[in-house]
């Protein structure tokens with residue numbers, strides 16, 4: 001005997017709803033029995049927290065007493081007012097401005113190292129939200145048309161398994177309701193790890209490293225990086241984009257002072 005089509009559809013619908021509800025309840029039960037822990041302090045997370053607890057997120061937002069108004073270079077405590085750093089006065093960056101969530105130290109440094117080098121891409125969500133909160137608070141006159149992650153060379157991507165900047169860009173894209181253009185900018189050759197190079201060596205290595213894939217009408221672009229130190233990478237990327245008529249705002253999870261290299 002064949003089942004009437006309407007009845008079969010109704011049964012399917014009811015069983016899907018039941019499975020969804022069971023899954024949801026199972027997740028709640030699991031959360032109560034085995035609450036997930038904060039990646040940094042290992043305290044149990046509340047149902048609203050993912051990856052990092054609120055206290056660690058607050059600790060990730062340490063800002064310098066003063067900074068460069070263009071490239072965000074943190075100044076030592078002695079210079080207590082924001083101003084344009086010597087480097088920006090002598091060689092202005094091609095980007096409009098640089099925003100960051102916190103200094104590359106303490107909790108934020110630990111979280112980025114877990115995220116990037118210890119294969120913890122689940123940290124992308126809390127770190128990406130931290131970055132988007134900072135962007136939304138500071139982006140007053142820059143309404144972006146596109147978000148571009150600093151690209152990794154395919155060899156590095158294969159080795160690491162994910163592009164940390166693309167993961168952050170995905171969260172930003174959702175939070176800022178702005179599309180990602182992940183293929184506009186390409187890294188056309190591999191570079192050695194930049195943390196092992198001195199500032200002038202970084203610039204030499206990165207000079208012809210990035211290319212813009214195709215011409216599109218001028219856009220206001222948010223360029224996403226995880227850590228900015230000398231600004232060599234974001235300057236090299238922005239140079240290519242600005243040459244095509246785009247405007248660039250750099251956003252980075254963390255900022256390290258140039259002299260830390």
Ligand SMILES: [Zn+2]
Nearest residue numbers: 038041053056
């Ligand atoms: Zn914590």
Ligand SMILES: [Zn+2]
Nearest residue numbers: 068071085088
């Ligand atoms: Zn500067």
